[in-house]
């Protein structure tokens with residue numbers, strides 16, 4: 545794992561050597577597994593709330609390939625979870641409208657999917673790991689019973705299989721000691737880190753192609769967090785599983801992810817490889833996020849982004865970030881910018897056009 549020492553792009557050169565290590569390994573495994581698992585274009589999610597319609601996600605596009613870890617970052621309420629949940633069919637259909645020009649998951653066109661279609665897709669393709677492992681585990685069933693349940697309903701194991709051997713193998717793979725003993729234990733008998741490993745083992749028991757990990761290490765101590773992150777990285781690299789990793793923690797994202805999507809007020813404002821985002825951030829919001837991180841050795845001044853994220857019900861005109869943007873120009877308050885940049889590194893900012901015309 546690398547030591548992340550990041551400030552905005554001005555310090556890019558000095559941190560480059562620290563940043564490159566994991567990203568290069570990521571690129572290697574991306575070449576081995578190049579199947580696109582998720583392909584989403586122009587995703588919009590509107591939630592009908594008591595205050596009226598809320599545009600939780602606005603015109604987002606993303607792809608996730610097999611073996612790739614995509615990080616989604618941004619301040620609280622910017623739409624990270626709603627974006628990911630829309631790809632898994634986890635949003636309540638009764639008060640949510642999801643539209644997209646493309647919504648492909650594992651080769652299936654999921655636009656107009658019913659609850660039952662989503663259930664089928666989730667059970668065969670997708671697994672979820674959330675912040676609190678207790679929400680995924682049944683407190684009154686032993687670990688073994690819960691693992692066997694997933695194994696039994698996974699068709700990929702075929703007709704005859706030894707569910708106990710598979711469960712022990714999964715727990716061992718997750719670095720859980722004495723797996724035979726763990727099978728008989730209940731969730732409350734395990735530590736938080738151990739429970740999260742069991743949740744990941746259960747996720748893997750369903751042989752998923754894609755894992756959605758929403759703040760999976762937030763509740764864990766730093767040492768356990770590092771172990772769980774290594775585990776996720778290993779699963780992506782060795783098993784070719786695609787991972788969508790949602791986090792507030794930019795350091796963790798820098799260490800773990802191959803590509804990063806930065807969200808603000810329901811929109812992707814910048815997306816690129818982890819090197820692009822951390823070494824060459826182009827959107828003033830991404831630059832602000834990086835400047836607000838404590839520096840390692842240099843211990844420079846921390847600069848918080850001024851102001852608060854906007855009220856999602858009353859978004860500012862033009863670029864939603866313009867009231868907080870140190871580089872805002874007249875046009876930023878008037879018109880919403882489109883995405884600019886190279887295919888692999890894009891950002892939504894009027895500065896791009898200004899730079900292009902210089």
Ligand SMILES: Nc1ncnc2c1ncn2[C@@H]1O[C@H](COP(=O)(O)OP(=O)(O)OP(=O)(O)O)[C@@H](O)[C@H]1O
Pocket residue numbers: 591593598600618619620621622623624625626627792856
């Ligand atoms: N079921 C819901 N009903 C009403 N509003 C919702 C619902 N789910 C999400 N929202 C709203 O949609 C917006 C995006 O929420 P989302 O959970 O995706 O944010 P987030 O970036 O994941 O935040 P956090 O980092 O705090 O988890 C927020 O304004 C949130 O309040």
